[in-house]
Amino acid sequence: MFLNEFYSQKDSSFRFTQQQASRFAKTVANDYNKIHDVDNKRFCVPGDLLFAVSLAKFGLSETMKIDFTGMVKNDTDLQFSPLLDNKTEILNSEQKSFMELELSGQSSHDESIISKIIKEYVQFSGKNFPHVMVPLMRTENLMFNPARALIMYKSMQINMLRVDVNSIELIFDEALIEVQGKRATVTFKFDFYEGDNKVGTGQKEMILSGLIPYEESVMAGVIADYQAAKTKYLAAAS
Template sequence: MLEKYYRPHGHQVSFSRDQASQFAKHVANDFNPIHDPESKRFCVPGDLLFAVCLKKYGLSQHMSFTFSGMVGSDVGLVFPETDAAKIDIADENGKQYLHFERDGETTLDGSRIEKLVYQYVQFSGHNFPHILVPLMAQQGVMINPGRPLVIYQGMEIRLDTLDFTTPELSLADSTLDAQGKRGKVRLEFNIEADGATIGSGSKHMVLSGLRPYDEAKLQELIDAYAERRRTMGTS
């Protein structure tokens, strides 16, 4: 599934604008304009970096990812050959974009990894409007409808077992801590498989350009996003 969304060059990986955009829209169902090929602020989806990391290094029971930079198109990222517990993903000039840590048992089972990746990015890509809008309404704030900016800060995953066949993710809790024009969002999720809870995790985001809540303006943004999904998506 993943091979068509990145280009390998030895120990390096890069992403074209079309590859990153196709992954966002057709795998993650994420229609954030920042992932459009023609966007001046274009960046590769963080979930695509997460997916490539798991394909390269396997799935461990405990993993945490911290994003430190936005990856542009055709940037060559170095994925070092290592079995270390802490790994930095940087470009050939040493600029770091991602740090992740892992421990516990690890599986390299491609089918199992792909199923978990698909479930996570599907969950992750549905943040707006399903989860973020109720949180913003509750806190009386909203993102700038003219320049909506939601920054993917990091995520972590904790698995009790790697022996699963059909994992599913469900939202367990969500919080928004609004401080001035910035807000920190934390989404907690459970991982279930074969009728039992086998793990949990969390996703962290930052909202920028917060302003007082305006239901009419926010509804316009929701409608515009829904129209993008209708015209650009396949699901």
């Protein structure tokens, strides 16, 4: 599977280098968040990469519920806890949890479909900023503080009507924002289609903290910096 180049496995444990995780964010997810830059002191592995590894290991289940419970640094030995009552966690050697996963229903291990879902989902996820999140913040007249941006991946869920599909496409449905004081929960909803037939739904949730009044000029600067990082990376990679 294409995912093998983005992590390494030894026996029951696996790990990510900064280069692997950063390359996944940029080349697969189209995500240029600075926290995934190899030289960032706050570097963390993309949550979407943890989800992708989970799909590769356990396959596609009719229902998959994921809660992100910690931020993974590079070169951390990780493993899945034993699957009990259809639940497992990603843990480090000190048993610290970084992700909780609950599975139910039928499952598929069709590698081509799993690879397609990974690419479809993470590419959709990478478009959340600025294309979807900025208009939402603008409507609420609130934004994250660029000087102390705290945007956390909270959870995601997939609900498939069936997993025996021959092709699959993710289509964005809607995004919602719920503000609670200085925090907000942003929910991105999407559907899965096989041709013209809807075969599943899903959603992801992000937490925004330290909200401040929306300033168009400041957000324009954030977007410009983001686009500049993307242009610089693509130019260096070409």
